[in-house]
Amino acid sequence: MTRIFIPKDIAALAVGANKVAAKIEAEARARGLSAEIVRNGSRGAYFLETLVEVETAEGRIGYGPIAPSDVVSLFDAGFLSGGAHALRIGKTDAHPFFARQTRLTFARCGIIDPTSLSDYAGLGGWRGLARAIEIGPAATIAEVTKSGLRGRGGAGFPTGIKWKTVADAPADRRYVVCNFDEGDSGTFADRMIVEGDPYALIEGMTICAVAIGATKGYVYCRSEYPHAAKTFSEALVLARQAGYLGSDVLGSGLSFDIEIRMGAGAYVCGEETALLESLEGKRGVVRAKPPLPAHKGLFQRPTVVNNVLSLVAAPTILERGADFYASYGMGRSRGTMPLQIAGNIRYGGLFETAFGLTLGEIVEDIGGGTASGRPVRSVQCGGPLGAYFPRDYFDTPFDYESFAARDGLIGHGGVVVFDDTVDMSRMARFAMEFCAVESCGKCTPCRIGSTRGVETVDRIRQGVKTAENLVLLDDLCQTMKFGSLCALGGFAPYPVLSAMRHFGEDFGPRALAAE
Amino acid sequence: MLGASTWNADRAQEIVDEHLSLEAPMLPILHALQEEFGYVAPEAAPLLAQALNLSRAEVHGVISFYHDFRHEPAGRHVLKLCRGEACQSMGSEELAEDLFTKLGLDWNRTTRDGELTVEPVYCLGLCASSPAALIDGEPIARLDATTLGEAVDEARGL
The missing domain is CATH 3.40.50.11540 (NADH-ubiquinone oxidoreductase 51kDa subunit)
Structure with a gap:
């Protein structure tokens, strides 16, 4: 019996995978075709979800992104035997997003029935x-x-x-x-x-x-x-x-x-x-x-x-x-890292590869630039406590030491892309706000510093004593960086300082004039 | 929240007792209480203090530390809208402001008719399909003002 793979990963469900599966099942029954639907995990190409795959003699053929409204046309195209369709991507493994990866940790993910x-x-x-x-x-x-x-x-x-x-x-x-x-x-x-x-x-x-x-x-x-x-x-x-x-x-x-x-x-x-x-x-x-x-x-x-x-x-x-x-990796960063390419990105998803690709290759070549089609302005790597890098840093190789050398971190491998509409002083404010909401309260630099940080960014954004407050904010960030007990207070200054350093124009009188 | 019932001391005691064989059962009990009643009532603190040999203050400290535990019932439907940076890069803050203007709401508030509560969530792991949200626990992604509005209306049965 032909096997059809439809992911049940939550990101696929969020774009209607269950509806697609129900529609395929109903349509197969109506046409008297026999097929077994396997609910696999995601292969990680979230821009292709819902990715429907069919097992054929030449391997798994993918179709995506499939919406429930595409199902009838899939059957009309004979997708059960790999027939041609506008959304056919060919052999899934041969798709450029997958062919360039080195999947060691995620070798089975998206291939198998997760609990089998x-x-x-x-x-x-x-x-x-x-x-x-x-x-x-x-x-x-x-x-x-x-x-x-x-x-x-x-x-x-x-x-x-x-x-x-x-x-x-x-x-x-x-x-x-x-x-x-x-x-x-x-x-x-x-x-x-x-x-x-x-x-x-x-x-x-x-x-x-x-x-x-x-x-x-x-x-x-x-x-x-x-x-x-x-x-x-x-x-x-x-x-x-x-x-x-x-x-x-x-x-x-x-x-x-x-x-x-x-x-x-x-x-x-x-x-x-x-x-x-x-x-x-x-x-x-x-x-x-x-x-x-x-x-x-x-x-x-x-x-x-x-x-x-x-x-x-x-x-x-x-x-x-x-x-x-x-044998994979570079320097002291050995093995592979599953990059998570996210945010305002055209081809977002999980990309497992050896350490060493440059940030530019990740964002432009693999990610295909922004989803909005506008120029990339900044990239935040390593989560809410990671630094914002400008395009000038696109030559940074993705490994622990290279990012640290530029006052950044790779953290858990998240890469969040922003286009040129982003207001970086607002992102700096958010970093402080997030730290204030999530601080455990044990140490003073994090508990109090984050709230004072929000207030100081607000004053800068309002144009109140901008120069003095920028100095104050920098000083506050140093106190949090060196005085906090853990990485929350210790790293929350990274997005703030990097935003000030690389996107200073969003913090000064020019930002005010634009509003 | 859907399926929530009013506080019942006997049922609460049963829930506590069911979990006592676990190592450090505090959080599992609090989750189970919220699952049953839709919130963690103030009456829970003395119950847990007694069962776990802690002071009421310690129990209150735990309940109030975690964002998840509600101190009062939520609206019949709960929208958890992501505020993470990835969702912000795709306009989630504007999406929230738009919804708030339409419904006269703010974060952690419920509509006057008690139908909908909107809560912030800091990342649902749907960052390559931003903006994302959970509505009554169901994931929705690649949202815009129209699709979010439709999802909210659908949940409310409008």
Whole structure:
């Protein structure tokens, strides 16, 4: 029977994928055609959603973006055998957006039925875990260390070293905590893989558990992602039934299980110590470090806190070896990074590639410039706490060090594009406003500084003592940068300072004259 | 919110008891209470304090820390409109202002007829399909003033 793939990723649902699926099913029935509809995850080309694919002898043929009103014409064109249609993109894998990618972490995402255990195992699933069990904890940690994998949440700390610290800490029990509090605007890689390939996260966390000797794992999922939480919960039940979790993981005698917990709309809980407080049922207030979570984390026990993307990279590293993974990338940034190209962008979506592409290549070549067709004016990388880069910085290679050298950060890999209608002093105001709304309140620079920052930007925008207030704002930013306890207050100045530095014309008398 | 019921102390106690076997059950209980009643009533604090051996102040501190927990019931329909930078780059702030002018609303306010509450949300992970929102939990994306207005009307049964 012909198989038709229609994504159930929430971004596809948001543009009518369920309606498309219902229409295709009804139309097939009306025409007496037999076809099996598979609801896969998204392949990440969100500009093509709803992307409908048909399995043919020459591979999967894609049609997109498909609206419910296109369905009748698809059947008329004979799409079940790959027939010609205005929205036919040809073989999906050969489409330029996919052909240029290196999909290691997202290899299965969008290809398989997310909760099908046979699909997962059929495309290499559980092999990394089997190898980790076979070679044991020390060799597993050595492999992850050697791969050069760095924390994909944004801080870029070497994952293997974190695992070793936890493994070496004496304790009666240890925890693996997955940070699935993907709060940065412009990022959706964690959501996409958990919706599209949830067993990869289960396998990654279990590999970590084998390495550090943990018996319990928590996934802290943000409440804005109920759809992903539902898919993951279903996957947990099935994995447990099949013996991948529980008291005897893969027949190894090891005991490990995972529980998912929902956040409650606090951005700061993406900070690892605030996350641990929240998991413990408290206010999500940042802890002072030391002690590190690796020594005293969840319930005061040694805890690995890793981002989703760090954990889902582990199965590939174990299965194909550290050298294979490390052969991708540049400098000290090894492996691949799933870029999330978003905002005012023509070809937006998830693009997994080795580190090292320039920002200009990402925005112009891959992203195709703005959706509005107007010139790109600024790009914010790394979420709400990331710097705004001007076009002059389009030659910056995408890696941790190159961005840091230009007072920016790659963070979780989000790239948000703005066209020339953006008012950068308004974006600076928003950065401060966001920090004020989301501050946990523990340290003064962040709690008070962000509110004073909003007021100061307002005065600048009103033309009140502009020169003096610009100096004051700069001074306030330095205080927040160096005096805050965590990255929220410490990095909120980055978008503000970069907007002032690169887009000064939006802060001065000229901006006022324009209004 | 749809399906919300009025506060019931016995039902609330049942919900609390169902979660006591978990490690650190505070947030799961609060989510379950809000799921059941549509908000976390002030009566919940003493109940949780008793069950978890905490002070009422500590429980109140937790409830008031998180944006998700409502202190009073929302309107029959809830629109969560994204204010993240990616959505702003596609005009979400103008979209919100437009809607507010039309309905006489602001963030976290409910229409006079109790039909619609509009809340801000900082990113739904739909950043390559901006602007985006959730209406009664259902995702909608690539919005403009017309499609947003239609979605709101449809949810309200207009």
